[in-house]
Each structure stands twice: as structure tokens, then as C-alpha cells.
Amino acid sequence: SQQGEEDPQALSIQEGENATMNCSYKTSINNLQWYRQNSGRGLVHLILIRSNEREKHSGRLRVTLDTSKKSSSLLITASRAADTASYFCATVGLSGGSNYKLTFGKGTLLTVNP
Amino acid sequence: KAGVTQTPRYLIKTRGQQVTLSCSPISGHRSVSWYQQTPGQGLQFLFEYFSETQRNKGNFPGRFSGRQFSNSRSEMNVSTLELGDSALYLCASSPNTGTSGEKLFFGSGTQLSVL
Numbered sequence: 699s700q701q702g703e704e705d706p707q708a709l710s711i712q713e714g715e716n717a718t719m720n721c722s723y724k725t726s727i728n729n730l731q732w733y734r735q736n737s738g739r740g741l742v743h744l745i746l747i748r749s750n751e752r753e754k755h756s757g758r759l760r761v762t763l764d765t766s767k768k769s770s771s772l773l774i775t776a777s778r779a780a781d782t783a784s785y786f787c788a789t790v791g792l793s794g795g796s797n798y799k800l801t802f803g804k805g806t807l808l809t810v811n812p
Numbered sequence: 813k814a815g816v817t818q819t820p821r822y823l824i825k826t827r828g829q830q831v832t833l834s835c836s837p838i839s840g841h842r843s844v845s846w847y848q849q850t851p852g853q854g855l856q857f858l859f860e861y862f863s864e865t866q867r868n869k870g871n872f873p874g875r876f877s878g879r880q881f882s883n884s885r886s887e888m889n890v891s892t893l894e895l896g897d898s899a900l901y902l903c904a905s906s907p908n909t910g911t912s913g914e915k916l917f918f919g920s921g922t923q924l925s926v927l
Contacts, residue, residue: 728913729913731913731915733918738900738921738923739920739921740816740902740904740918740919740920740921741855741902741904741916741918742918743915743916743917746914746915786855790913791913797860797867797868798913799857799860799868799913800845800857800913800916801857802847802854802855803854804854804855805854
């Protein structure tokens with residue numbers, strides 16, 4: 699399976715600290731995406747990194763991708779209480795023929811304490 | 813633009829019944845995907861539709877089915893409900909076919925409880 703696996707499963711930090719979440723996967727990918735989900739709600743897309751990219755930034759988010767190690771990391775700098783949510787990586791690869799499919803990991807629950 | 817709209821937000825059914833969930837994608841989006849989310853299994857892909865055709869399917873039994881209409885709205889149906897079908901069902905849309913693995917825009921989901 700090309701499903702991503704996030705690590706750690708849960709992370710608790712203080713406001714202002716940085717949070718790092720990791721994602722590992724097993725097969726080749728077209729791109730990798732990170733999403734955030736607030737409790738019981740839909741997912742919100744954060745950032746997409748393509749297989750030929752190594753690093754990408756968006757505001758306080760920094761994503762790295764190492765295709766040789768089949769891993770990615772999401773760094774949230776200067777965290778805020780509002781960053782409290784579950785974070786999912788989604789790997790995108792071929793799923794029969796020319797169709798791509800997003801496959802999600804089980805997520806990291808991030809708690810930012812005020 | 814309005815976001816992805818899913819109805820109903822909550823649903824309670826009993827075992828053996830069937831249920832239909834509805835999803836209206838963002839205007840102009842032609843691809844609709846469905847996911848099931850449970851605490852134990854996480855997010856699992858059900859199927860994807862584009863231009864009224866199912867383009868991709870996950871590993872779910874035939875009790876789970878879907879369709880897409882000409883206006884891109886989509887419905888999914890679960891027949892003969894089982895307790896294990898209790899989950900948050902999420903719909904997501906994207907502008908194109910999904911063949912390039914573009915980002916998805918999610919609705920708030922339908923929370924289904926099977927008693």
C-alpha cells in the first residue's frame with residue numbers, strides 16, 4: 699500500500715513552539731499533500747509538494763520531501779492555539795491505468811496549549 | 813464561491829436500512845470523491861466520479877454505491893446498513909479529473925450513526 703503513516707500519533711506543545719510531524723510511505727508517488735482537520739469537520743488542504751521538489755513553504759508551514767527515504771515532514775513554526783487539529787499526509791500515486799488516487803494516513807493530533 | 817456542501821449533517825439509522833448522502837461540489841468542479849472516516853481505520857477512499865462516470869473505486873463491498881449527475885452533484889448510497897458503517901462520510905471536489913492528483917476541497921461531512 700502507498701498509504702502514508704504519520705509520526706507521532708499525538709503531539710502536545712506550548713504556544714510559540716515549533717511542531718514537526720513526519721510522514722512515511724511505501725511506493726512511488728506523484729505528489730504528497732498535507733491536510734488539516736478540526737474536530738469532526740472536513741479536511742482543509744495546506745500544501746502540495748511534487749515528487750521533484752525537496753522543500754516548500756507557505757506562511758508558517760514548511761514541508762520537506764525525501765523521495766529516497768520515502769518520507770516527508772511538516773513543520774509549523776511559532777504555533778498558536780488555533781493550530782490545534784489533526785494533520786494528515788496524503789500520498790498521490792497511480793491507481794490503475796492513468797488515474798491517480800489520494801491515500802491518507804491516520805494523522806497526527808496536534809494540541810497547542812496556550 | 814460556495815464550498816462543498818454535504819447533506820444531511822447528521823443521520824441516525826438502524827441496521828438493515830439504507831441511506832443516501834448528498835454532495836454538491838464547488839461550482840465548476842467536475843470531480844467528486846467520497847471518503848469514509850472512522851477512528852480505527854482513518855480515512856478510506858470509497859470512489860471518485862468525473863462527468864457522471866466512476867473513475868476510481870476503493871475496497872468497499874457492493875453495498876456502497878454512488879453516482880454523479882450532469883450538474884456534478886453526487887450521491888452515495890449504502891444499503892443493508894451494518895453497525896460498522898457508522899462513520900463520518902466526507903465528500904471532496906476538485907476542478908479537473910483528479911488524474912494529476914490535484915488538491916481536494918472537502919465538505920464538512922455527514923456523520924452517520926447506525927444503531
